[in-house]
Amino acid sequence: EVQLVESGGGLVKPGGSLRLSCGASGFTFSTFNMNWVRQAPGKGLEWVSSISSRSRYIYYADSVKGRFTISRDNAKNSLYLQMNSLGAEDTAVYYCARVGFSNGLDVWGQGTTVTVSS
């Protein structure tokens, strides 16, 4: 079964850091580009970051540029999001998602919740 499972979310104080992980199974992870997408409580979807299959191309939303770092370890079938200098505006459910050959996000994880609060 094709699956993505996020972990690493939790409660963190403003200014703090957190590292999210996304484990992939059921497909050849190293051949797919991957994304992080987040959703603040009661709000819509916000694309956060993208990384190509071999990490050559990396992109960030302006809202996280300079604070978040996306990375991947193809040997471990894992995607990561290092989040620094967190603020209340980063409170959200964070999803990892696979970019399919269609260019759409065709596989999503269940999400991990990040809450930034003192």
Add this chain to the structure above:
Amino acid sequence: DIQMTQSPSSLSASVEDRVTITCRASQSIASYLNWYQQKPGKAPDLLIYATSSLESGVPSRFSGSGSGTDFTLTISSLQPEDFATYYCQQSYSAPWTFGQGTKVEIK
């Protein structure tokens, strides 16, 4: 950055109604437009990619059309399981922006 604007933000409809949701891009995105369905507490599901191609397993009552800057998602006969929020997303260039969503509610 390319801005995506959906309309309406919400709509009320009855089962078997025909429903149309529009999505407009701030610049041409060719056919790089995807549609997602999200139900409360769940991750989104890809419905349509590249404007009009149905993702595997998606019922044929869903269809997409458009090109350039104007796009449409149509549900030909709304079913009870279709009440959800729908998002468009452009995959033409980074940042891969989403529309603000359209909530389809029961009338």
